[in-house]
Amino acid sequence: MEWKFDSKQPIYTQLVDQMTVRIVTGVYAPGSKLGSVRDLAQEAGVNPNTMQRALAAIEDSGLVHSQRTAGRFITEDMNLIQMARRRLANEKIVLFEAQRKQRGFSKEEILNLLEEYRYE
Numbered sequence: 001m002e003w004k005f006d007s008k009q010p011i012y013t014q015l016v017d018q019m020t021v022r023i024v025t026g027v028y029a030p031g032s033k034l035g036s037v038r039d040l041a042q043e044a045g046v047n048p049n050t051m052q053r054a055l056a057a058i059e060d061s062g063l064v065h066s067q068r069t070a071g072r073f074i075t076e077d078m079n080l081i082q083m084a085r086r087r088l089a090n091e092k093i094v095l096f097e098a099q100r101k102q103r104g105f106s107k108e109e110i111l112n113l114l115e116e117y118r119y120e
Contacts, residue, residue, distance in 0.1 A: 001018075001021075001022060001027055003018060003043070003044040003045060003046075004018075005046075011046055011050050012050050012051075012053045012054045012057070013054075015044065015046065015050065015051060015054035016054045016057045016058055017088075019054065019055075019058055020058065020061075020063065020084055020088065021088065023058075023063050023064075023074055023075075023081060023084065024081055024082075024084050024085040024088060028074045029074065030074055030075060030076045030077075030078065030081065031073060031074060031075075031076045032073065032074050033070070033071050033072070033073050034055075034064065034071065034072040034073065034074065036071065037051050037052050037055065040055075055072065059072070061084065062075060062077070062080050063075050063080065063081070063084055
């Protein structure tokens with residue numbers, strides 16, 4: 001999975017989002033060890049301090065935990081991973097709903113469009 005950044009949003013928040021997606025989709029498997037801050041920063045093409053800030057935020061969410069001398073690991077708590085997955089989906093739904101209203105689509109029109117899309 002490639003790292004992609006948008007200049008309209010802080011890099012560390014984008015790192016948090018992208019790493020969370022990698023966790024909930026299994027790119028980073030439950031219980032697996034993450035690379036070092038420097039390795040992850042180099043892979044993403046960001047400053048190590050920015051990566052450290054993102055990792056601290058992910059740790060605060062519980063999706064990652066540190067073991068003093070062994071490094072950082074992805075949680076094995078599947079309920080926590082599922083909650084994060086649902087939270088990501090809900091964020092997209094809220095955005096979609098706001099755009100639906102802004103563009104003047106009724107719920108019925110959207111459902112019809114989704115139904116049509118499903119069979120294309």
